[in-house]
Amino acid sequence: MDEELTNLIKKMVIDLGASEVGIVSNEMILNGPDTIDLTYPLKTAKSAIIFAVSLNQDLIDEYLGKVNQKMNLNKIRTTTFAGGIGLELEGLIRQLGYDAVALNPNYVYRFDSENGLDDRKPPLSHIFLGLISGIGFLGHNGLLITKKDGAAIVLSTVVTSAELIPTKPLNPKDNYCDKCNLCVGACIPKYLNKNEVEISLNNLKYKTREYKNKKRCVLVCAGYTGLNPSKKWSTWSSGRFDVLDNDEELVESIKQHVPAYLKRKRNAGVFYHPLAPGYQMEYSCSTCQLICHPDKDVRKKRYNLIRSSGVVIEDEIGNRMAISPEKAEKYINSLNEDRKKLFVDE
Template sequence: MQSLKEKIIAESKRIGIDKIGFASAEPFYELEASLHEQRARGYNSGFEHQVVEERIYPEKTFENPQTIIAIALAYPTKMHQEVPRDEKRGMFARASWGIDYHNILRDRLEKLIEFIKTQAESIEEQENWRFAPQVDTGELVDVAVAQRAGLGFIGRNGLLITEEFGSFVYLGEIVTNIRFEVDEPVPFGCGDCTRCVTACPTKALLGDGRLNAQRCLSYQTQTKGMMPEEYRKKIRNVIYGCDICQLVCPYNQGKDFHFHEEMEPEVDAVYPKLKPMLQLSNKGFKLQFGHLAGSWRGKKPLQRNAIIALANLGDRSALPEILLCAQEDVRPVIRGTAAWAIGRLGNKEPDQWINQLEQLLAKEEDPEAAYEMEQAILQLQNANKKKRRKDDK
């Protein structure tokens, strides 16, 4: 006769969960020092759950926690459709392909909970059983739960690395007051490999599974203010997230799984044309991007990043659209970023674009946007000097 745990594992496979494990709900004492240090050093993104004690002690948010059931779903890493070369396009990191993973994971977690409830031996037992499902918006540190539950180990890049799927997995968990036999944690498996640390363009990875989130390009693509200049060229044409530390990982080579239809990417959503994004309405934004996890911060960060991407790609054909942003957009971040892009793209006709920027600067009231316009003018003036020296030779 199957145990309840064995029945849950069998059901998890039936409903489309790729990995499942059972962890003790004992406090995560091993995280305490590092979580406090991360905060003290200013390395947090601000997107994390803010009460550190609730991240360490499950009993702070759940009465009598006994077990945490951890799940993982593998997501695709390659497009089955060809990406058109019709015009310059941006891209979303792979974790934002398909329908928002929060919705997919919640669906699987809820289905699993409903199944477990049907296995109660009495109404009284069913009423006594309690469950708290959560994805990465909850209190617990997903990768720590998943490692304790035997799904994989935490790599040097801070991501969970599984044997079967590498780090291309979404994670979720259920805290419950049901006691289960727990699984063995997976030991650290990176050995001496530091490829992710070396490859990170901003040196955000600390090499021990932690990172300075403020320096992470994924974080930078999600901020709403002016992106610091040191990160702008480094995002290349990526308008949401960053895959670099995953793509160089030996555990991820050759990994590409298409188990879940709702995770399949649409070309125009995850490799969008950049120029049309600049004038996208709120309705248009929701239609094109609203189903993606990468839409959670709204339209402004993605439009800012699209302007940066056009500059990085050297798309001078986009100058009229970018100028329109600098002239008419009500958001200072967009005006300032557009001015920066003009400073990079207008170097073939510097006099023309200096004149446009000087007109914009004369009426600009926002100090950050004005600064970007001043710097763009200086950039073009330098380009003009170089052009004249070249013409004089």
């Protein structure tokens, strides 16, 4: 294994702006799902470099508290930035005579999954590789959580034919996730739940939450709707469509909401997604990611922030603001029928 190249790569990634970096070898991914198979994106793969880039923690409270949507743009820009680090690293490794492939941090899925892109199955799981390499722990929200930033990170991976020295996973006993379930309580579409499943990676056992239909997350995080069933608070989405309990009906409801979704404005910055209507999306939720923090008091504060943040409405030119639930109800009822259909079920 190449110690000099390993040290160079780790230093480069941190110097370019990553907060954490880890390395896995082929020997470390023999036991686990196919989303940790390094040879899927690169047949000659022998190692993978996984790294995290921190989101701006200073923007989280204002986002959850409905003061502004600056965190949406920060998350988009950080994702693009992480992808850029991966491309620079790929370039260096290739120039040094090895094969290398940089994988997108997000928005790219396998064509050969059972339902194609619709399964949203990534070429490799940055989360699982980050867990194996010791970047962080596995949280009950299903996300990788680091000692410094919680889940407020963007992950990316570069796979290479170079034989690098792997890093070690963290001790699961040191995982600060105490299953407080604040992420579950803030999940409007009930994508997260309290049930647990066990997964095996590199001969180690990990517990995380049970996965529900991904379309539940899509419905709210993509912004089709965002009103909590209590009608007392919402995400940054101005949609007030019902989140149905039945998965099949829920999937059909997304299709029905597309025309309204396309007519509503997205003024806070967009990213481009192959499965989004019009290929453009903005983050209107991300609560399970942004609530999570190593300090439980911070978690509680953020959870209370979003639950007391009010309900978002959208004016005629697309500006969104949070007001009291009572005022939001009156505003919606004051709209003419055609405009009201952009936000509520007929």
